[in-house]
Amino acid sequence: MNVLLFASLTLRELLRRRLVAAAGVLTLVIVAFTAWGMHRLATAIVDGHPLGQPTVRATAAGIVILLAFLFSFVIALGAALIGAPAIAESIVNGEILAVLARPVRRAEVVLGRWLGTLVALALYVAVAGGVELLVVRAATGYAPPHPLDALGFLAGVAAVVTTAAVALATRLPALAAGIVAAMLFGLAWIGGIVESIGLALGNQRLADAGTLVALLFPSDALWRGALYALQPATFTAVAANANASGAVNPFTVTSPPPSALLAWACGWIVVVVLAGMVSFRTRDL
Amino acid sequence: MPGEAIVARGLAKRYGRIDALHDLTLHVERGECLGFLGPNGAGKSTAVKMLVGLVRPTGGGGAVLGKPLGDRAARARIGYLPELFRYPDWLAAREVLAFHARLLRLKDAPHAIDDALGEVGLRERANDRVGTYSKGMQQRLGLGVALLGAPEIVFLDEPTSALDPVGRSDVRALIERLRARGTTVFLNSHLLGEVERVCDRVCVVDRGRVVAEGTVGALTGETRGVRVRLDDGWREYDVAPAEIPDLVARLVAEGARIHAVEPKQTTLEDRFLALVRHA
Numbered sequence: 001m002n003v004l005l006f007a008s009l010t011l012r013e014l015l016r017r018r019l020v021a022a023a024g025v026l027t028l029v030i031v032a033f034t035a036w037g038m039h040r041l042a043t044a045i046v047d048g049h050p051l052g053q054p055t056v057r058a059t060a061a062g063i064v065i066l067l068a069f070l071f072s073f074v075i076a077l078g079a080a081l082i083g084a085p086a087i088a089e090s091i092v093n094g095e096i097l098a099v100l101a102r103p104v105r106r107a108e109v110v111l112g113r114w115l116g117t118l119v120a121l122a123l124y125v126a127v128a129g130g131v132e133l134l135v136v137r138a139a140t141g142y143a144p145p146h147p148l149d150a151l152g153f154l155a156g157v158a159a160v161v162t163t164a165a166v167a168l169a170t171r172l173p174a175l176a177a178g179i180v181a182a183m184l185f186g187l188a189w190i191g192g193i194v195e196s197i198g199l200a201l202g203n204q205r206l207a208d209a210g211t212l213v214a215l216l217f218p219s220d221a222l223w224r225g226a227l228y229a230l231q232p233a234t235f236t237a238v239a240a241n242a243n244a245s246g247a248v249n250p251f252t253v254t255s256p257p258p259s260a261l262l263a264w265a266c267g268w269i270v271v272v273v274l275a276g277m278v279s280f281r282t283r284d285l
Numbered sequence: 286m287p288g289e290a291i292v293a294r295g296l297a298k299r300y301g302r303i304d305a306l307h308d309l310t311l312h313v314e315r316g317e318c319l320g321f322l323g324p325n326g327a328g329k330s331t332a333v334k335m336l337v338g339l340v341r342p343t344g345g346g347g348a349v350l351g352k353p354l355g356d357r358a359a360r361a362r363i364g365y366l367p368e369l370f371r372y373p374d375w376l377a378a379r380e381v382l383a384f385h386a387r388l389l390r391l392k393d394a395p396h397a398i399d400d401a402l403g404e405v406g407l408r409e410r411a412n413d414r415v416g417t418y419s420k421g422m423q424q425r426l427g428l429g430v431a432l433l434g435a436p437e438i439v440f441l442d443e444p445t446s447a448l449d450p451v452g453r454s455d456v457r458a459l460i461e462r463l464r465a466r467g468t469t470v471f472l473n474s475h476l477l478g479e480v481e482r483v484c485d486r487v488c489v490v491d492r493g494r495v496v497a498e499g500t501v502g503a504l505t506g507e508t509r510g511v512r513v514r515l516d517d518g519w520r521e522y523d524v525a526p527a528e529i530p531d532l533v534a535r536l537v538a539e540g541a542r543i544h545a546v547e548p549k550q551t552t553l554e555d556r557f558l559a560l561v562r563h564a
Contacts, residue, residue: 005387016375094370098430101337101365101440102388103357284340 002104006112007119010086014120019082027128031135034067038139053141060142061232064133065251068230071129072154072223076161076185079121083165084178086113087280092173097285107277114166114273121158125151146229153226156265160219161185163269167276170283184217192220193250200243218265221257228256290315290350290438290469291336297344298331298493305331307493308345313486315437318460318470320484320501322477324561328493329473330368333442336471337365350437361389364431368442368473371423374416378407378426381415382433389434401429404459420447428456438469445476457483481553491561505556510549516542521549 014020041059044051051059087110090096100106129151137143144150161181168177195210197203214221228236231252239252291313298305306328313319323329334340336347338355352359372381382401386394402408405425415423424447431439441460445453453476460483463470474480480487481501489497489504497504510523511532524532526548533546 002388005384009384013373013375093372094367095372097334097339097367097370098365098385098427099388100339101360101363102385103361104388105357282341285334 002108003112003115006109007116010113010116011120013086014082020120023078023124023128027124027131031128031131034132035135035139037063038136042140056140057142058232058234060136060140061144061230061235062251064136064142064144065227065230065235067132068129068150068154068226069223069251071125071132072157072226075121075125075154075158076219077182078124079117079158079161080165080178080181080185082120083114083117083162084169084172084181085174086117086169087166088169088172088174088177091285100285106281110166110170110277110280111273114162114276117162117166118159121162122155125155125158129154144230145232150226150229153222153229156222156225157185157219159269160217160222160265163272163276164217167272167279170276170280185219188213188217188220189223191217192224196243196250214261215264215268218261218268221261221265224253225257225262227251228253288315288351289313289348290317291319291347291471292349293332293336293345293347295345296332296335296342296347298328298335298340299343304328304493306335306490309490309495310345311488311495311498313469313471315469316464316467317486318464318472318484320480320487321471321473321490322475322480322487322557323490326492327490327561329490330442332490333365333440333471333473337363337440362437364433364436364439366427366431366439366441366444368446370427372415372426372430375414377412377414378402378418378429379411381426382429385430385433391434397434400435401433404432404462405429406455421449421452424448425452428459432459432463435466436468438471439463440471440473442473443475444472445474445479453479477552477554477557487553489557489560496560497556501553505551505553512545512547512549513543514545514547516544 038060041051041063042056044056087096090099096109099109130147133144133147161184164184165177165181168180171177172180191210191213193210195207195214198206198208198210231239235252236254239249240254242249242252243254289312291311293309293311296309297307309328309332311319321329321332331340335342335354336349338360342354347354349356350359350362376384379398379402382398383394386398391397399408402411405428407422407425407429410418410422415426418426424444428441428444431441445456448456457479460470460472464483470483472480472484484501486500487498487504488495509525510521511529512519512521513533513536514520515536522532529546529548533543536543
């Protein structure tokens with residue numbers, strides 16, 4: 001009950017502080033820009049001839065992947081910047097003191113703030129990502145093979161970064177917790193590339209180092225899931241051939257993340273949320 | 286309602302090598318108003334936070350309303366005004382109180398919220414956002430939150446620090462109303478005159494240790510000495526209170542013209558300063 005109360009407080013705060021409005025306006029601008037660009041692509045004339053449908057779709061697929069990559073950064077930063085202050089600022093303000101003097105469990109505060117942030121980001125991913133994909137489809141006729149899976153994986157990226165930000169904010173100031181969570185996301189992405197390079201070059205140490213990073217901070221595994229869900233079969237085949245010759249492209253993957261890694265990511269989220277609860281419960285205020 | 290509202294037995298808090306509070310032992314009866322005094326850094330706020338369950342003691346223990354410190358059921362029956370706080374500027378005062386009413390699971394929340402707003406004089410600004418409030422109004426809101434749901438004990442940590450003289454007077458009247466209703470008040474304040482006027486008992490802490498405890502009268506001690514204003518100015522005489530009439534009669538008999546007689550009063554401030562400076 002109290003969990004939902006803290007979650008709704010987080011959502012109300014995002015609405016009242018005009019964050020939702022600001023994000024909505026900027027997203028509309030991006031969607032409009034995408035629509036314009038995709039329309040230009042679909043109606044482009046090259047050497048006096050319109051582009052063939054396969055070329056339009058392949059180009060659109062590449063652009064969608066690039067947009068999704070940028071989108072993953074936006075939601076990761078959003079998760080870090082919304083998740084961390086939700087708890088840390090209330091500690092600095094002293095607002096939490098009167099709240100925790102009520103018959104409230106500290107774990108309920110952590111879980112509620114985490115849930116509220118996650119719901120806000122998941123809604124944003126669903127609406128902004130969904131509209132973006134619909135616009136691409138309307139303009140070019142291209143639809144990625146598994147759009148809902150892709151949005152789900154991107155929401156998963158948001159969940160991992162939110163979880164880290166909220167857990168860190170039980171001990172660190174908002175700015176530090178947010179920056180650390182965002183840096184961990186960046187580190188995980190680099191770890192994913194290192195793993196790809198290691199696998200392509202047959203260098204087990206590099207591959208293991210990348211795997212270790214993916215286990216410690218599983219956001220990149222989820223990004224790769226989104227990537228696989230977005231890329232057409234032709235891209236997968238090209239990526240497999242490129243890998244076989246030792247070439248690496250960070251915007252393509254040859255297979256979806258293994259189920260065990262996805263289960264690990266879910267377990268990681270649960271464990272880190274619990275760690276955040278314990279950390280907050282044992283903290284003097 | 287008889288019985289002990291607050292009990293602390295050897296309560297201690299240590300942060301690394303710093304003793305924030307050392308061996309605090311005190312008992313507060315139900316319906317009593319205790320003034321908790323001490324200079325900055327004496328450990329007053331730490332003590333209050335331990336009593337409301339926000340800070341875990343490193344030694345000793347205690348009980349609030351018969352339950353161990355931090356007990357959730359007991360926390361439903363207490364109100365707490367922190368020393369330093371700022372409510373979210375995007376919420377209205379009524380929304381802040383509604384949020385706390387939900388945490389308390391109050392049955393008649395709208396009525397309780399109106400009561401709390403009325404107690405602290407914020408009814409007319411109840412729907413304005415906290416961001417538009419002055420510091421004093423935020424302090425009043427904090428008091429309203431502490432009083433929400435008619436708690437059995439109210440912990441007030443520097444309740445008048447941001448208030449003007451009118452606000453301070455309002456808080457004094459409020460504490461007197463709470464006492465009249467039988468609410469236990471734990472008042473942490475720097476304003477000794479305020480404490481002297483509203484508290485039954487006083488506990489003075491300094492550098493984490495209790496240096497004095499007792500009723501205001503017991504702490505200030507027996508008055509001795511008197512100041513008499515004669516034609517040529519004030520003069521002081523070292524006599525007991527019972528000897529003052531004889532002194533006045535003797536001075537008049539000797540031909541002195543007496544304009545005023547003031548028994549010398551040891552104030553709580555005098556006693557407090559003596560205690561903390563001596564320590």
